[in-house]
Amino acid sequence: MRGPAVLDRVAHEEGGRIIATLIRHVGGDFALAEDALQDAYAVAAATWGTGNGPVPDNPGAWLTTTARRRAIDRLRRARALDDRIRVLEALATREGDGEDEGEGEDDAMDSSLHDDRLRLLFTCCHPALPLEARVALTLKSLGGLSTGEVARAFLVSEVAMHQRLTRARRKIADKGIPYRVPPDELLPERLAGVLAVVYLVFNEGHTAAAGARLVREELCGEALRLGRLLADLMPDEAEVLGLLALMLLTDARRAARLDARGRAVPLADQDRGRWDAEAIAEGAALLDRALRLRRPGPYQLQAAIAALHATALSWAETDWAQIAALYAALAAHDPSPVVTVNRAVAVGFADGPRAGLALLRALDGDPALGDYPPLHAARAELLRRAGDRAGADAAYARAIAATANAVQRAELEARRAANAAQTT
Amino acid sequence: MQYTLLIYADPTAGPSPGSPEFQERHDAWMSYTQAMIDAGVHIAGEALQPTQAATTVRQRDGETLTVDGPFAETKEILGGFYILDTPNLDDALTWAGRAPHLGEGSVEVRPVMTFA
Incomplete structure (x- = not known):
């Protein structure tokens, strides 16, 4: 693969993970981490597979290392060094310890990446941020969409979305929103907030509030991806599993929701043969797992309703009671x-x-x-x-x-x- | 990081002076403040006299205007403040969430500006 294609793929697949690691390394400074990664992308675009250098063997590690060096450089150039010296020292000790240069199979590294993404998710969904900022930050920082794609999904210009993201990142720094998984006493409330953001993204994709299209697949896809990430990171939270089950069971009907001419088909008239049986089976299995944890909640209830629809043989045989x-x-x-x-x-x-x-x-x-x-x-x-x-x-x-x-x-x-x- | 907790309350709501509930509320504020001191986060804190004791100063077209009362009539008025030093916003919010008057008032949490 040529340099630009590799960079596109790595940015899409690993960008979220790299930014999460960087944010931790720079002590929670979102703006600095984002700027440093953009710098690294620019360096990669200018060097990979050109006369200036080869495409690296491990592009993700290369980007992480380069972005970290860019962060150090940015900090050194910054005037207000007082509270940044600490960050610089922490960054300097990571230089040369080879943390990112490994093969990615090292357990310690996996678990720290794991924790980074969870921290990032809770920070992006902090209730002190306006809801639209939570959604945009979550999609941009943890999803696989570019700023332009997030902007198009929410029907705003790329410039407006870029400003929204910049303002949101500034707010995180100005307000002192911590970069961490909340302690136990805050966890139930904050987790509910994270799930609400993911479900909002899904719903916006499933039935677009405005515009000419009924479904925006890219948003459903991102919500499912975030739901899977959460279920992976917090496998013992019943509502996390419940939400993923709900989204899978609902999204399973996608192909049958529009007819050949793009008209909406009500549930009663949908061709159930076109429902995604694999997604229904996965959703039902997740719901079972969630229910066994014996901590019921609204997402599990909605998933149970969706499961009854998804497994009814016909509209007439739906168990309405x-x-x-x-x-x-x-x-x-x-x-x-x-x-x-x-x-x-x-x-x-x-x-x-x-x-x-x-x-x-x-x-x-x-x-x-x-x-x-x-x-x-x-x-x-x-x-x-x-x-x-x-x-x-x-x-x-x-x-x-x-x-x-x-x-x-x-x-x-x-x-x-x-x-x-x-x-x- | 330093945060200011701005205590807003509707002076017509809450327990009335002289009632046992008023004394309870007073004690609750005292122990709230003491808890902040004990936790080592308390930098400063004051209760303010009601807006009847307020005087507002403005300047318009080079002329200084001094008037009785607050700048604007609002239902909730600033009744007092704390300045806390906590590791992050969550800790400041937790303290704000323990204020005794939240049933009828609110707390605005604002980071203190730092100048580099």
């Missing part, structure tokens, strides 16, 4: 409108549309939900099935008006037209 019961348990954990709407849909199938509509009534009068498309779409379906065509039509109209995703809007319009065409 069980799904409704799981939603009731989920509502106890998380009494949010999202859960109430989904629960009402399940109850509507288990106990009839009027029972579902009764649950939705609890959300009436909440002004924040006036523009919440799933509420109106669910009400429209329940009203239609209860025989109230006019009421259903009005609810469809509200759902359509509030939906910003073009594919979803088209699907709602088709359902509204079918409702209007129905003869009584």
